[in-house]
Amino acid sequence: MSAISLSPENHTETFHHHHAAPANGYATNSIEINDVSVRFKTPKGVFTAVKDISLAVGRGEIVSLIGHSGCGKSTLMNTISGMVKPSSGSVIANGNLVTKPGPDRGIVFQNYSLLPWLSVYQNIYQAIDAAIHGKTATEKKALVENNLKMVKLWEHKDKLPGQLSGGMKQRVAIARAFAINPSILLLDEPFGALDALTKSNLHVELLKLWNLDNREKTIVMVTHDIEEAIFLSDRVVVMNDGPAASIKAIVDVPLPRPRNKKEIVHDPVYMGIHDKLLGFLVDKLSINDL
Numbered sequence: 001m002s003a004i005s006l007s008p009e010n011h012t013e014t015f016h017h018h019h020a021a022p023a024n025g026y027a028t029n030s031i032e033i034n035d036v037s038v039r040f041k042t043p044k045g046v047f048t049a050v051k052d053i054s055l056a057v058g059r060g061e062i063v064s065l066i067g068h069s070g071c072g073k074s075t076l077m078n079t080i081s082g083m084v085k086p087s088s089g090s091v092i093a094n095g096n097l098v099t100k101p102g103p104d105r106g107i108v109f110q111n112y113s114l115l116p117w118l119s120v121y122q123n124i125y126q127a128i129d130a131a132i133h134g135k136t137a138t139e140k141k142a143l144v145e146n147n148l149k150m151v152k153l154w155e156h157k158d159k160l161p162g163q164l165s166g167g168m169k170q171r172v173a174i175a176r177a178f179a180i181n182p183s184i185l186l187l188d189e190p191f192g193a194l195d196a197l198t199k200s201n202l203h204v205e206l207l208k209l210w211n212l213d214n215r216e217k218t219i220v221m222v223t224h225d226i227e228e229a230i231f232l233s234d235r236v237v238v239m240n241d242g243p244a245a246s247i248k249a250i251v252d253v254p255l256p257r258p259r260n261k262k263e264i265v266h267d268p269v270y271m272g273i274h275d276k277l278l279g280f281l282v283d284k285l286s287i288n289d290l
């Protein structure tokens, strides 16, 4: 689909990005974040986590959010998932105002808790059963099997979550989100706890899934990993530090796909993006932050 191709002309970066309409050439927006602010009531008074954020994500686009710890990445993601209500502004997902979580938006958290009394297999089967209607038991079983094999946990399918390592639990959560096949996938540091090899394999699996879906699936991912953000994304959104965090910069990643992890690191375009992102993240670092 030409609507999702990113041409080199899009290699721009936008400071103080305040407009919902992206200059990204996407036919339709999957997500529109319009002037969103989130304020939390705390014992010490009102705390503004994010302020006046606008961002549109095209259907089929992969966008990463990066920024320092506590800047509000998860808060912003949770306004898309529907778990945090904006104090002002609105979020539109698939054309509908977001007011609560829904099966069109799959979420993977770093510490996504699995149901401890259900086996790995049952955790995924039950999630499919709850979210997808009109599939036969055979089809659902095939979905569980395919997705557990994808994350290399098929032989652990009868274990309970308590019998798994942290990385294995994370892979179950990823398989569960993939199995439901939502049109919007929200990933909050999904690969954070994984070793480098597992992480790399899952990056490839994620992109395979995205390609199988004709690149129609929209992915928003929170990460601290610059290499991961560049390898996977069409755009990387850099957030300012909080409180009242906003968007500091949006960096386009016009590297052609499929991308080869070993090769792109030598690509001057990759290196330029890497330096730019590193600059955005470290320029504020002072001895006081350490």
Ligand SMILES: Nc1ncnc2c1ncn2[C@@H]1O[C@H](COP(=O)(O)OP(=O)(O)OP(=O)(O)O)[C@@H](O)[C@H]1O
Pocket: 040, 041, 042, 047, 049, 067, 068, 069, 070, 071, 072, 073, 074, 075, 076, 242
């Ligand atoms: N429910 C809440 N009540 C009060 N403050 C909150 C709440 N949720 C988040 N915050 C505050 O909002 C700010 C942003 O938190 P958030 O978890 O979104 O940051 P983050 O960028 O995802 O951080 P990290 O990278 O460390 O995961 C933090 O200062 C946090 O303490």
